[in-house]
Amino acid sequence: MGTHLKRGFFISFEGPEGSGKSSQCKRLAASLRKAGHSVVAVRDPGSTELGRALRRVLLHSRQRLSPMAEALLFFAGRVQLMNEQILPALRKGKVVITDRFHDSTIAYQGFGGGLDVRWLDATGRAAVDNRLPDLTLLLDLSVEAGFARLKRTKDRMERKALSLHRRVRNGYLELARRNAKRIVRLSAMGDERAIAAEVLAAVERQLRKPRGKG
Ligand SMILES: Nc1ncnc2c1ncn2[C@@H]1O[C@H](COP(=O)(O)OP(=O)(O)OP(=O)(O)O)[C@@H](O)[C@H]1O
Ligand SMILES: [Mg+2]
Numbered sequence: 001m002g003t004h005l006k007r008g009f010f011i012s013f014e015g016p017e018g019s020g021k022s023s024q025c026k027r028l029a030a031s032l033r034k035a036g037h038s039v040v041a042v043r044d045p046g047s048t049e050l051g052r053a054l055r056r057v058l059l060h061s062r063q064r065l066s067p068m069a070e071a072l073l074f075f076a077g078r079v080q081l082m083n084e085q086i087l088p089a090l091r092k093g094k095v096v097i098t099d100r101f102h103d104s105t106i107a108y109q110g111f112g113g114g115l116d117v118r119w120l121d122a123t124g125r126a127a128v129d130n131r132l133p134d135l136t137l138l139l140d141l142s143v144e145a146g147f148a149r150l151k152r153t154k155d156r157m158e159r160k161a162l163s164l165h166r167r168v169r170n171g172y173l174e175l176a177r178r179n180a181k182r183i184v185r186l187s188a189m190g191d192e193r194a195i196a197a198e199v200l201a202a203v204e205r206q207l208r209k210p211r212g213k214g
Contacts, residue, residue: 005037008090009207010131012101015139016169017158018146019188020195024139025099027196028203032095040089043099045077048084059155067113071120074105075127082128090131102132103175103183108157111171112164135206137199138176139188143169146188 011028013021022043029041045051045058054077057063058070065073078101089096102124110117125132143165150158176183184202186195 010133012133018149019139050080067109071109107171112168136183141188
């Protein structure tokens with residue numbers, strides 16, 4: 001660790017509601033900084049002016065939106081996040097950690113909302129110029145266990161039917177099977193520190209692997 005990363009290193013956290021993504025993002029950023037890496041942590045949507053505006057619409061309004069409207073808004077926010085924050089940081093050789101990314105749209109609007117998964121995948125990849133994360137950590141737990149952890153009021157996405165959230169979780173598991181090289185599934189049921197250690201081990205393993213162009 002602590003070596004200079006020529007192309008940067010791009011990590012995303014994914015998983016159902018309450019799976020510990022935000023907590024693990026913080027812990028991983030702290031561990032990597034301690035190891036000498038320069039780290040940029042972002043969340044998707046968010047972290048840009050457009051992202052913050054989209055968060056209000058997508059998460060904190062009572063507005064009815066179709067899965068297609070949601071998907072296109074999430075994509076727009078991601079393009080902006082990519083151009084303003086992620087790509088510039090990667091070009092400087094930094095480690096970028098994002099709280100949600102491409103797979104969230106496939107899981108929620110595709111598997112959950114019924115949009116065509118192949119179309120979403122192709123469009124989502126085009127939106128980010130095919131720069132998917134080098135490593136995706138899927139924090140997996142049951143929908144019930146995830147919701148039991150949420151203490152605050154549910155946001156717009158969280159208020160959707162439990163059946164949708166179950167399809168989201170199963171969709172994530174399917175994505176992990178289809179993208180076994182990129183996505184590492186970890187159980188989110190252990191204690192936070194034990195999971196953080198597993199996350200760090202997965203990151204270190206991936207950092208040591210030679211990477212192709214992508
Ligand atoms: N391993 C864990 N065991 C028990 N509780 C946890 C664990 N990790 C996080 N939590 C707690 O569960 C709640 C949700 O965690 P966190 O906000 O990190 O999840 P999230 O995946 O970011 O959720 P959201 O989908 O709402 O963004 C928080 O109160 C957090 O302190
Ligand atoms: Mg979170």
